[in-house]
Amino acid sequence: MSRGHGPFFWWCGGRVRRWASTAAVRLGLLGLCLGSGWRAQAAESEPDSSLRVLAERAGLTLGVAVDTPVLNGDPAHAALAARHFHVLTPENALKWGHVEWQQGRRDTRAFEAIAAFAAANSQGLRGHALVWDREIPAWLSRDDPRVFDAALADHLQATMSDHRDLIEVWDVVNEALGPDGHRAPSSLVEVLGPSYLETAFLRARAEAPQARLFYNDYAVLWPGPKADGLVRLVKALQQAHVPIDGVGLQSHLHLVPEGRLDWPGIRAHLRRLGALGVEIHLSEVDVRVADLAGADQGRLLAQADAVYRLVSVCRLEPACTHVAFWGVSDRYSWIDTAIGPDDPLLWDEQAAPKPAYFAVQDALLGRPWRGCTTNISGVGPSLETVTTTGGRLRRSLESSQAEVVVTDRTASWHGPQVDVRAWLSEGLTFRLSAEVQTAEGMPLQWTLRVVDGGGTRFLKVTETVATGAWQSLEGLLQVDLQPPVETVHAYVEGPNAGHDLALRSVSATVACAPSEATSP
Missing domain, CATH: 3.20.20.80 (Glycosidases)
Structure with a gap:
């Protein structure tokens, strides 16, 4: 009143x-x-x-x-x-x-x-x-x-x-x-x-x-x-x-x-x-x-x-x-x-x-x-932006889902890679995940390669051991960058040379803890 x-x-x-x-x-x-x-x-x-x-x-x-x-x-x-x-x-x-x-x-x-x-x-x-x-x-x-x-x-x-x-x-x-x-x-x-x-x-x-x-x-x-x-x-x-x-x-x-x-x-x-x-x-x-x-x-x-x-x-x-x-x-x-x-x-x-x-x-x-849930990776369902650090990249569509396979690998660091420079910055922690497959028992690792004012750096995001089936490879990513930032790529590596390494999805979101859903 x-x-x-x-x-x-x-x-x-x-x-x-x-x-x-x-x-x-x-x-x-x-x-x-x-x-x-x-x-x-x-x-x-x-x-x-x-x-x-x-x-x-x-x-x-x-x-x-x-x-x-x-x-x-x-x-x-x-x-x-x-x-x-x-x-x-x-x-x-x-x-x-x-x-x-x-x-x-x-x-x-x-x-x-x-x-x-x-x-x-x-x-x-x-x-x-x-x-x-x-x-x-x-x-x-x-x-x-x-x-x-x-x-x-x-x-x-x-x-x-x-x-x-x-x-x-x-x-x-x-x-x-x-x-x-x-x-x-x-x-x-x-x-x-x-x-x-x-x-x-x-x-x-x-x-x-x-x-x-x-x-x-x-x-x-x-x-x-x-x-x-x-x-x-x-x-x-x-x-x-x-x-x-x-x-x-x-x-x-x-x-x-x-x-x-x-x-x-x-x-x-x-x-x-x-x-x-x-x-x-x-x-x-x-x-x-x-x-x-x-x-x-x-x-x-x-x-x-x-x-x-x-x-x-x-x-x-x-x-x-x-x-x-x-x-x-x-x-x-x-x-x-x-x-x-x-x-x-x-x-x-x-x-x-x-x-x-x-x-x-x-x-x-x-x-x-x-x-916390929006995929900002820039990698679409067709995986057309995925490239490779070495070996031969083969694209295929199996069971209506696209996948890429890196064959003819001659080094353990050869594998599929994505360009993350378009969304990666300081000030946040990001969650980077992918569905990958390689021979059972082989090591698997997400690696970040940064080329900026500080030179070239390789940062481990996460690592695990392959099960032989499709599995999630997920890790948290937080970096300090030094201008000028030239290139930043995340790539999957690990299996011994000669083993194929396949990927069929990539996702990147801001990493939010469950308790942060509705409260700071």
């Missing part, structure tokens, strides 16, 4: 939600909630169902960061933002340095355009970010604490009062903690002292008593000193009766070959925060993959794996209620300009869905990620 322009409460998917905006937005959310039953049933059979519909079934809301050039100048990307997300976050349009770049003048035109788009598409709005050290206007002098504080108070009051009817969730303070979990040095601390943070929350509550007030920071998603510092901060604010309703855990993930994310630790950290009674939002989600060497297909699968796990964590933890992506598509990501070329979001530069998009679908539906 709603009262005037106050908070709008609604119930979907077994969790209470509150996200207010204009009356049009509230009516739109109500319609979504009433229709969630039949929409959810349709979602399982309609792969084209919007993420917005699937999230309702999971009891979550989804958000996305936008700027006006995307909404006004790119219809395809604007349509994605409208169709798939409940909440829009102005990426820059409400930040102090953007709104009041000139002293005495507040320019809110960019935000007003975003708000109009949200109202037209039954979407809510998030206020980001009221107080942030990196968005202090250049004209504001740091010499007089009283003048500085008065300007900050005026900014907070004006921003919240101007948009009180539109915004019910505010990132009051952004990125105030250092890597060690203590207050980071900043202009705000230097001029006002560390208590500026508490003051900001108290002022925000006085200005908007019904709003939900959040603290938002990066590198607090996974366990570590900064995550511990966030827990201490929330406890300290609560003990001092400073109003804080939730925390935004920025989820700028950077996939690198030398490290894996601690997903059990991430989930335990969310539980620890949830026990404090605060709402958790996974904010600013994007996943960098440019530093993973290897094939684009593999990198995008690694990205999809991370996104699946992240959304699944939120779906499984009651305190986590919202997932917000930091941009619609790769064309408009901040990462390209701030860090370097990358592909961090759910849609590519042409607004086509990537594997990460489908991973979000799977996570919201609570079903196994399709990357």
Whole structure:
């Protein structure tokens, strides 16, 4: 129920939600909630169902960061933002340095355009970010604490009062903690002292008593000193009766070959925060993959794996209620300009869905990620892409199933091979399997031959002993690659020279443990 322009409460998917905006937005959310039953049933059979519909079934809301050039100048990307997300976050349009770049003048035109788009598409709005050290206007002098504080108070009051009817969730303070979990040095601390943070929350509550007030920071998603510092901060604010309703855990993930994310630790950290009674939002989600060497297909699968796990964590933890992506598509990501070329979001530069998009679908539906079962080997039923490392390759069709046989083998390493360079990358473990046959008692081995910047390497994937009948040869594959990657082949070897070696199927999937089917 709603009262005037106050908070709008609604119930979907077994969790209470509150996200207010204009009356049009509230009516739109109500319609979504009433229709969630039949929409959810349709979602399982309609792969084209919007993420917005699937999230309702999971009891979550989804958000996305936008700027006006995307909404006004790119219809395809604007349509994605409208169709798939409940909440829009102005990426820059409400930040102090953007709104009041000139002293005495507040320019809110960019935000007003975003708000109009949200109202037209039954979407809510998030206020980001009221107080942030990196968005202090250049004209504001740091010499007089009283003048500085008065300007900050005026900014907070004006921003919240101007948009009180539109915004019910505010990132009051952004990125105030250092890597060690203590207050980071900043202009705000230097001029006002560390208590500026508490003051900001108290002022925000006085200005908007019904709003939900959040603290938002990066590198607090996974366990570590900064995550511990966030827990201490929330406890300290609560003990001092400073109003804080939730925390935004920025989820700028950077996939690198030398490290894996601690997903059990991430989930335990969310539980620890949830026990404090605060709402958790996974904010600013994007996943960098440019530093993973290897094939684009593999990198995008690694990205999809991370996104699946992240959304699944939120779906499984009651305190986590919202997932917000930091941009619609790769064309408009901040990462390209701030860090370097990358592909961090759910849609590519042409607004086509990537594997990460489908991973979000799977996570919201609570079903196994399709990357665990989709054959990416590129080897079709006819085995036309299979070649040989030596000997003579004969292709045949027996019992309606194609097979290849390597005959005239003069060395144990002669056997069928497949090119895996098109899908193999760092950042994931792959499961490589084949059906093979050779003389009983002969050794069998999958071997990976890599030619890259590190030279030529031969890596054993798995080995066994032949039974004389058709048998599965399966192993796990995880590699470190050094650019430039020239060739990567997987081949079957082992039997003594003179013995034929046959193959009739090849499969490659992402290796997922059974427990990872519906939880990270």
